[in-house]
Amino acid sequence: MARKTIAIIGAGPVGLAAAAHAVERGLTPILFERGLSIGHAVRQWAHVPMFSPWAYNIDAAAGRLLAARGWAPPAPDAYPTGGDLLALYLAPLAALAGIRDAIRLESDVTAISRLGFDKVKTAGRDSAPFAIRYRQGGDETTQLADAVIDVSGTWFSPNPAGASGLPAIGEHEATGRISYGMPDVLGSAAERYAGRRIAVLGGGHSAIGTLTALAELQGRAPATAITWLYRGDVLSRAFGGGAADQLAARGELGTRIARLVESGFVSAETSFRLERIETQGGELHLSSDDGRTIGADELIVATGFRPKLGLLRELRVQLDPALECTPALAPLIDPNKHSCGTVRPHGAAELAHPEAGFYIAGMKSYGRAPTFLLATGHEQVRSIVAEIAGDREAARRVELVLPETGVCSATPGGTTGAAAGCCGGPAPAAAEACCADDALAKNAGKPGCGCGTRIISEAVAV
Structure with a gap:
């Protein structure tokens, strides 16, 4: 056979x-x-x-x-x-x-x-x-x-820069000044970004990793200016679990970007939904759907x-x-x-x-x-x-057990931390369960809801 x-x-x-x-x-x-x-x-x-x-x-x-x-x-x-x-x-x-x-x-x-x-x-x-x-x-x-x-x-197949799932108006025409994903800003692409005004669009680990690398480049070339364009309204949601993350490198990344924003090394624009990109006088004009415009020399799109x-x-x-x-x-x-x-x-x-x-x-x-x-x-x-x-x-058969993120909420921006639970909130105090859904499943005679072995996720690029 x-x-x-x-x-x-x-x-x-x-x-x-x-x-x-x-x-x-x-x-x-x-x-x-x-x-x-x-x-x-x-x-x-x-x-x-x-x-x-x-x-x-x-x-x-x-x-x-x-x-x-x-x-x-x-x-x-x-x-x-x-x-x-x-x-x-x-x-x-x-x-x-x-x-x-x-x-x-x-x-x-x-x-x-x-x-x-x-x-x-x-x-x-x-x-x-x-x-x-x-x-x-x-x-x-x-x-x-x-x-x-x-x-x-x-x-x-990266997502485009536009907030509606479509390319921003003018995105195709400005491709020479746009990079997608995670360019090597400290290595092969350092000359492109050093001493220039860089805007980074995105809210995940790819964006944050690029922002922290640009901050290091800023130490070598102080004229480098970094602007973080964040589509959400609460920037802290992008910081992750910090010290509670069982993957220390990921937790530290969130802690570092929080410090960079607080210290002013990275300026941030929240609720920035990019609608239009125009090239004027040798620079990019990045306009949001609420009328704000940010000037930059280069745009890095890290939107997934x-x-x-x-x-x-x-x-x-x-x-x-x-x-x-x-x-x-x-x-x-x-x-x-x-x-x-x-x-x-x-x-x-x-x-x-x-x-x-x-x-x-x-x-x-x-x-x-x-x-x-x-x-x-x-x-x-x-x-x-x-x-x-x-x-x-x-x-x-399940053959995978991984560490926790240190952050869990039922909806983005909801309660965070271990108390939030992952499936329907925390388990009742008397229940030997990881969360409310797990307790209900066990009370019904089932082995559980499946949350006992959790799988965490990390950025696409890493």
Whole structure:
């Protein structure tokens, strides 16, 4: 009997982890990477320190395969940069037999379908192999596979600067003065930003990390002026859990930006919803929807990312209308409901689509939700590959325990701290439960609501 093949779209950390699990289970992975080398997106933020230490960044199956070939893991409590992740972990993993020969570089997947079936045709659909259309060099080729895991990420699809989900008026014309994501302001991009007026738009960890790096650049080039454009009305909501965060590096980041704002090194504009960008007299004029205008030489847009869904047009996918993730995952990660980023463990069951054998994992699985943790992706693909292999018990088993954020509120701007609880407020004092929903579930004879093992989230870029 032929071994099942799994087409894995993207050879980043989660894609390579999926390949490792496939190899362990005797399946055949085929990895498509659009870049010149593995980890193409990670290379764009190679300069960025990660919030989580090595202990949370190495997939279990990948670690086992590497250890069997003499690989010594980095110190578990050390914090890697994106470059460290590539050099010390991903590159050795990609070089392993069974994975190395499965990687197809410079292979851009443009569409996925079922062989002989368009989206409409149903009878016999589930037994047809997937047809993966990809471009390599100047040639287009079709690869068949038994299952598909799309882990192509969202890094190369940033949200625009406009507050309404649309590009700001004039954004396209000003692209020469706009950067997206986390440019290397202390390294390769330092000359571009030193001594200039820099506006940073965003409220997540990517924006805050860039702001703190610019403040360091300001120490070298005192004429550098930094303005933080924050869409929300209460700036302190962006500071995170501080000392209460069990990931110390992330907590310290929030503490540092608070000090920089308080000391005046970073000026902040709250409730700033960018509507228009104009270039006048060699500078950018950034105008909000309430009529305010900020002058700047450069704009850095760190407003998150969104998934590219065009390649899935011929597949039967089911997505939440707001977040563009699976409907089962949406209520767990909806930022309108949860500001803490706490998500219960999830895998194949929550990530399944009507198209049997097709899954989206990694950052792309979160759709437009703003936060994601690498270890969450590892757990996703562990469960998915187990499901593809027919091991349903393993697919539904939880194998992930992570530290707390130190911040939890039912709605953004609500009560924060441990007393807030994560699901419906704190548990009754007499209940042996983590929160109100957990207590209700246990009183009804259920094992719990799922909050006992919490999963925290961190910035897309790290």
